Amino acid sequence: MLTCDHSCQLTDPQAAYRWYHNGKLLNNSDSQTLTLGEWSGRFSCALKEQEDVMSSEVCVDESCWSVKYANSRICALRGSSVNISSEYSHPTNQQPQYKMWYRRKRNSEVHCTKHITKGKRKLYHENKNNLNTLTIKNLQKNDSDEYIFRLEKPSEGELFNFPAVTLVVTGLKVKMSTAAVKEGERVTLICSTSCPLPESTTYIWNLNGQPLTPPLGNNKVLVLDPVSSQHAGNYSCAANGNKSSWRLLRVVHPHTILKSAHIRAAVVGACVALLVIIPLMIYFWIR
Numbered sequence: 237m238l239t240c241d242h243s244c245q246l247t248d249p250q251a252a253y254r255w256y257h258n259g260k261l262l263n264n265s266d267s268q269t270l271t272l273g274e275w276s277g278r279f280s281c282a283l284k285e286q287e288d289v290m291s292s293e294v295c296v297d298e299s300c301w302s303v304k305y306a307n308s309r310i311c312a313l314r315g316s317s318v319n320i321s322s323e324y325s326h327p328t329n330q331q332p333q334y335k336m337w338y339r340r341k342r343n344s345e346v347h348c349t350k351h352i353t354k355g356k357r358k359l360y361h362e363n364k365n366n367l368n369t370l371t372i373k374n375l376q377k378n379d380s381d382e383y384i385f386r387l388e389k390p391s392e393g394e395l396f397n398f399p400a401v402t403l404v405v406t407g408l409k410v411k412m413s414t415a416a417v418k419e420g421e422r423v424t425l426i427c428s429t430s431c432p433l434p435e436s437t438t439y440i441w442n443l444n445g446q447p448l449t450p451p452l453g454n455n456k457v458l459v460l461d462p463v464s465s466q467h468a469g470n471y472s473c474a475a476n477g478n479k480s481s482w483r484l485l486r487v488v489h490p491h492t493i494l495k496s497a498h499i500r501a502a503v504v505g506a507c508v509a510l511l512v513i514i515p516l517m518i519y520f521w522i523r
Contacts, residue, residue: 240281
């Protein structure tokens with residue numbers, strides 16, 4: 237029996253599952269466990285309506301071909317490098333004829349795959365322990381896709397149903413709880429990304445081009461509490477050599493706001509007085 241396990245707590249206790257045998261969906265199998273019986277081959281699972289986050293494959297019976305990855309989803313910064321690592325197995329009496337990496341468009345109804353050719357930015361590495369790694373350097377936004385490692389059986393063609401790794405390439409962006417704040421208040425700045433970076437990522441915050449000293453400026457979230465006039469300026473964040481554009485934080489003194497309000501009130505009062513005086517002058521002139 238196989239169990240589809242997960243690391244997070246589900247909000248729906250009646251959640252349904254999807255089971256796959258040799259890459260193909262098994263119909264009428266939506267429970268968390270799967271009874272194997274006489275079955276052998278490659279098995280994987282996923283939560284219903286979250287099929288893009290699939291488990292690694294489990295090989296039942298030593299004679300099957302399988303590929304599994306160190307990570308099924310990878311978030312990486314634009315301009316950085318990434319290693320997509322795979323571990324494969326095959327029958328001892330059959331050696332794969334070819335071992336290649338392919339790329340498949342994400343969120344596409346047509347699963348069109350393209351062979352990845354080695355070059356300056358993309359390299360293959362393999363060791364003797366059936367481990368093969370695809371390295372992509374100087375990542376760009378358009379590198380976001382699904383990546384698949386495939387084995388080809390001798391005289392039988394490629395195996396098209398191996399799982400894929402989802403790669404998302406992101407930039408950095410500064411988000412603020414408010415762009416204008418009074419002295420003494422609180423403001424939160426976030427170095428935002430379109431996907432979650434590893435927890436070990438170190439962030440650097442800059443104010444007017446100068447780095448903030450730790451521990452104030454080495455986290456994803458920067459909290460200024462209480463805010464003073466010294467906190468005003470242009471903020472940007474950086475991580476792993478990637479830098480965001482800057483955002484302006486304006487800090488206003490409370491007395492300045494109060495003085496402005498008094499000036500506006502005085503102007504309004506003067507206008508009302510002027511409107512009263514003019515009719516009186518016209519009245520006395522007619523008299």
